[in-house]
Amino acid sequence: MRESIIMKIHYGTALGAVALVAVHILMRMSQKFSDSLQYQNVIANYHFLPYALMLEVLLILLSVHGFNGLRVILLELKQGSTYEKMINYGSLAAMAVLIAYGSRTILMAGMGVS
Amino acid sequence: MAVVETSKPSEELKSNTKTTGQTNTITLRIARSNPSEGQESTFAEFQIPVQKWTTVLEAILYVKQNFDHSVAVRYSCRQASCGSCGMKINGKPALACYTKVSELNSNVITVEPMNNFPIIRDLAVDFKQLISNHKKMKPFIIREDSEVTPESKEFIQTPQDLEKFLQFSYCIKCGLCNSACPTMATDESFIGPQGLAQAYRYVADNRDKGKDERLKVIDDSHGIWRCHFAGSCSHVCPKGVDPAMAIQLLRGYLLGFRK
Numbered sequence: 001m002r003e004s005i006i007m008k009i010h011y012g013t014a015l016g017a018v019a020l021v022a023v024h025i026l027m028r029m030s031q032k033f034s035d036s037l038q039y040q041n042v043i044a045n046y047h048f049l050p051y052a053l054m055l056e057v058l059l060i061l062l063s064v065h066g067f068n069g070l071r072v073i074l075l076e077l078k079q080g081s082t083y084e085k086m087i088n089y090g091s092l093a094a095m096a097v098l099i100a101y102g103s104r105t106i107l108m109a110g111m112g113v114s
Numbered sequence: 115m116a117v118v119e120t121s122k123p124s125e126e127l128k129s130n131t132k133t134t135g136q137t138n139t140i141t142l143r144i145a146r147s148n149p150s151e152g153q154e155s156t157f158a159e160f161q162i163p164v165q166k167w168t169t170v171l172e173a174i175l176y177v178k179q180n181f182d183h184s185v186a187v188r189y190s191c192r193q194a195s196c197g198s199c200g201m202k203i204n205g206k207p208a209l210a211c212y213t214k215v216s217e218l219n220s221n222v223i224t225v226e227p228m229n230n231f232p233i234i235r236d237l238a239v240d241f242k243q244l245i246s247n248h249k250k251m252k253p254f255i256i257r258e259d260s261e262v263t264p265e266s267k268e269f270i271q272t273p274q275d276l277e278k279f280l281q282f283s284y285c286i287k288c289g290l291c292n293s294a295c296p297t298m299a300t301d302e303s304f305i306g307p308q309g310l311a312q313a314y315r316y317v318a319d320n321r322d323k324g325k326d327e328r329l330k331v332i333d334d335s336h337g338i339w340r341c342h343f344a345g346s347c348s349h350v351c352p353k354g355v356d357p358a359m360a361i362q363l364l365r366g367y368l369l370g371f372r373k
C-alpha cells in the first residue's frame with residue numbers, strides 16, 4: 001500500500017477516535033463516575049447495541065492507529081528489508097489479534113455470557 | 115575522550131595580527147577521528163588569536179597553517195556559497211565560514227563533524243547519500259519541449275510564479291538540515307529535509323511537468339511521512355530555506371489539499 005494511503009488512514013483513525021472518545025466521555029458523565037463502574041452499569045453499556053457498536057468501532061480505530069504508529073516508530077528505529085517486512089506484517093497481525101480479543105469481550109458481554 | 119595536544123601561537127604570529135585590530139585568544143577544540151583506521155574521536159586543543167571578524171573556518175585554517183596541517187576539513191568558497199564547510203560548532207550545525215568566533219560569545223570553540231553523516235576523517239563527512247537522495251528528487255525541469263533550441267522561446271514566469279519556489283532554490287547542499295533532523299538520526303533510509311525541499315522546489319515550478327514522478331518517489335515508507343514536524347532543519351539552514359514548510363506543502367499534494 002502506498003504510504004500516503006496508510007497515513008490518511010492514520011490521521012483518519014485519529015480524528016475518528018477523538019470524536020468517539022468524546023462520546024464515550026460524555027456517556028460517562030451522564031452518571032457519577034463511581035456509578036459508571038458498577039457491574040450492572042458496565043454490562044448495560046454492552047447490552048445497548050448502538051453503544052456496543054461504537055465501542056467496537058473505537059476498538060478498531062485505536063488498534064489500527066496505535067499499531068500503525070508503533071510500526072512507524074520501529075521502521076525509523078532500524079532498517080533492512082527482512083526486518084521491515086516483519087514489522088509490516090507483524091503490526092497487521094497485532095491489529096487483528098487485538099481487534100479479535102476486544103471484539104470477543106464486547107460480544108460476550110453483549111450476549112450476557114460473562 | 116582525551117586531549118591529545120595543546121598548542122599555543124608563537125609571539126611572532128600574535129604580533130602579526132595585532133596590527134589589524136584587537137586580538138583575543140580563544141581555545142579551539144577540534145574533534146579528530148579516523149574511523150577507517152579504527153581511530154575513535156579525541157579532541158585536539160589549540161590557542162588561536164582571533165579578531166572580531168575571524169570566522170571559525172579561518173581559526174581552523176590557522177591551525178592547519180601553524181600547528182597541524184593534517185586536520186581534515188572540507189571548504190572551498192569561504193563565503194557560504196559552496197556548502198562544503200558544514201560542521202557542529204559548539205554543538206550546533208553551522209557553516210564554519212559563515213560563523214564568526216565573536217558571535218559565539220565563548221572563549222572555547224568546539225568543532226565536530228556533522229551528525230547523521232558517516233565521518234571520513236576529523237571534520238570531513240561523507241556526502242554520498244545526500245547527493246544520491248538529491249538526485250532521486252530529479253532536480254531539473256521535466257517537460258517535453260525545450261527553451262534552448264533555436265526556434266523555441268524561453269518559458270514565461272511571472273514574479274509570483276517565481277516567488278513560489280525561489281527560497282528553495284537557494285539551497286547549497288551543505289547538509290546542515292539533514293544533520294539537525296531527528297528522524298535522520300535513526301532512519302538511515304530517510305530522504306531527509308534537503309532532498310524533500312528540493313522535490314518541492316521543482317514541483318512548485320510552473321515550468322515543470324514532473325510533479326507526479328516526484329510525488330511517487332517521496333511517497334515511500336522512508337519518504338516524506340517520516341517527518342514529525344521538529345522543524346530543526348529550517349532552524350539551522352544558513353540560506354533561509356525552510357525545508358519543514360516545503361515538506362508540509364508537499365504533503366498538501368499527497369493528501370489532496372493542493373493540486
Ligand code: HEM
Pocket residue numbers: 011014015017018021062065066067068069070072073339341342343
Ligand atoms: C485520539 C487521539 C489521538 C490523536 C488525535 C492522534 C494523532 C496522531 C497523529 C497525528 C500522529 C502522527 C504524528 C506524526 O506523524 O508525527 C500519531 C502518531 C501515533 N499515534 Fe496517535 N493519536 C491519538 C491517539 C492515539 C492512541 C490512543 C494511541 C495508542 C494506542 C496512539 C498511538 C500513536 C503512535 C504509536 C504514533 C506514532 C508515533 C509518531 O508518529 O509520533 N495515538 N497520532
Ligand code: SF4
Pocket residue numbers: 284285286287288289290291292307308311347350351352353354355357
Ligand atoms: S536546505 Fe539549507 S541547510 Fe539544507 S542543505 Fe540546503 S542550504 Fe543546507
Ligand code: FES
Pocket residue numbers: 188189190191192193194195196197198199200209210211212
Ligand atoms: S566554504 Fe563554501 S560554504 Fe563555507
